Amino acid sequence: MTSTTNNNRTREPTDRLEKIILKYIQNCTQHVRQKAENRILLVKAEMEEYKALQVFEQLATPLQWSTHLIxxxxxxxxxxxxxxxLAATKRVEYxxxxxxxxxxxxxxxxxxxIFSKDEAQALYNQMRHITKEYRIQAMSLYVQSTNREREIFTDEIKHIIEGPRFIYNDPKTASRxxxxxxxxxxxxxxxxxxEKKVSPGRSVELFIAELNVILQKLHDTSTTSTHRQKKQQHKLILSDNPLATTQSSQSQNINSSSSSFRNEKKKNYGRLVKRLKHKIRSASVVLQKTDKSKVFHxxxxxxxxxxxxxxxxKTEAYQCLGVNDPxxxxIERTNKYLLDLRLxxxxxxxxxELLCVKPSEAKLAHL
Structure with missing residues (x-):
């Protein structure tokens, strides 16, 4: 009995000491526990981001992928x-x-x-004050510059998310x-x-033309896609309403007939001009411009x-020529000049050969 009581008496202080040590360890290692929990949460978030990135790689278009890299x-x-x-603000704080x-x-x-003690101390105080003022101004400028850098990057990220300024969702507004x-x-x-004293040349015009074509294609694709969606919706509505289908078929027939009539007009235009020329030639009609402005014979x-x-x-034209026909x-001087250009x-x-003047076809204009 005495041995068991002695063991219990010695065991109780030991247990009490172990509990105190355990509480002390728990209290002193709380930051380690918090750090481990934060690392676990960070790993979970990274895993979710990685899975989302894999899905994005499979579904993203080339334009979206290039935006992602930027x-x-x-x-x-x-x-x-x-x-x-953050480090700069904490340095200012501490x-x-x-x-x-x-x-x-x-x-x-x-x-x-040479100087007295009071005068020397005043000079030393001024030196410390100048140093302190310099540190305050330099630190405020440092914090201001870091804050400005962060704001600029925030604005750039917002512009990337919102997209370019001059491409609108409305194709009509964008084309204007x-x-x-x-x-x-x-x-x-x-x-x-x-500014660099260099001529832009044709390269700038080609670049602007290519950019115009690219933007026009983007706007056209958007308009065609919306037109396709509207057409599909119209088909669904027509399938639900048989009366609307008959009316739409009639309107389509009218539109097709009017479009075919317009196409026939366009096709027959060239033929009409040819027939008019043939009639003028067959009737021996002369249509020629006179020496007066905007007057035809x-x-x-x-x-x-x-x-x-x-x-x-009336004008006594060609009477002064006689034998001396110019x-x-x-014709000779004109052909000689053309030959010199050819040589x-x-x-x-x-x-x-096309510009050379033939004497049999040349004639002096007199009307």
Whole structure:
């Protein structure tokens, strides 16, 4: 009995001491537990993000994937800038400036044998005050710059999420604004070239033309997709309502007949012109411009010849020529000039043959 009581008496203080030590360990290792729990939560969040990224890789378009790559690099830099800003604010809070600020100490030695103690102490106080003011101003500027960097990156990320400014969801609005936006962009690019004293050349026009085609394709695809959706919805409505189907079929027939009539008009236009020319030739009608502005002669060949003779008698045209006809000399000089151009390789042989004047076909104009 005595041995058991002694054991119980010694055991109770031991248990009490173990409990106290356990509580002490739990109290002192709370931060370790919190850190481990945070790491577990972080791993779970990373696992969910990785699964979402795999789904995004399978469903994303090339444009969305390129936006994702830009967004990824921006987010990394944004995390770095946010950490820098947080560290700078904490340094200000605890008065722990970085080394490039704290290493600067504006002090110099004073000959205390010349100055009195009070005067020397006042100078030392001014030095400390200047150093303190410098640290405060430098630290405030450092915090301001880090905050500005973070704000700029925040704005850039917002612009990436919202998309480009000049592409709207409404294709009609975008097509109206496209010409203005591209003209402004072209002018800005040309100004940059002119600042460097370089001519923009044709490359800028080609770039703007390609950009216009790309934007137009994007807007056209959006309009065609919406038109397709509206057409599908219209088909569903017609399938539910038989009366509407008959009315729509009638309207489609009317539209098709009107469109075919318009197409026939367009097709017969060239034929109509050919028939008109054939009638003019078969009727021996002359349609020729006179020497007066916007005045044409329309009539038969006999009437044209009669009018030309009357005009020649009235104006006494060609009476001064007699034997000296200037037409052959003019034809010869013209053909010689064309031959010189051909020999100098300014024009091709085909161009020379087309431009060369034939004496049998040339005639001096007199009406």
């Amino acid at each position: 967004f990824k690099s921006k987010m990394k830099l944004y995390g770095t800038k946010s950490k820098n800003y 008065d722990l400036p970085p080394k490039f600020i704290s290493n600067i100490d504006y002090t110099f030695k004073i000959d205390e044998f 604004r496209r010409a203005t936006e591209l003209a402004i962009l072209k002018r800005k690019i040309e100004l940059r070239f002119f 329309l009539g038969t060949r006999q009437h044209y010849q009669k009018k030309s003779n009357e005009y020649m008698e 037409l052959p000399n003019l 100098a390789h300014w024009i091709t042989q085909k161009q020379y």
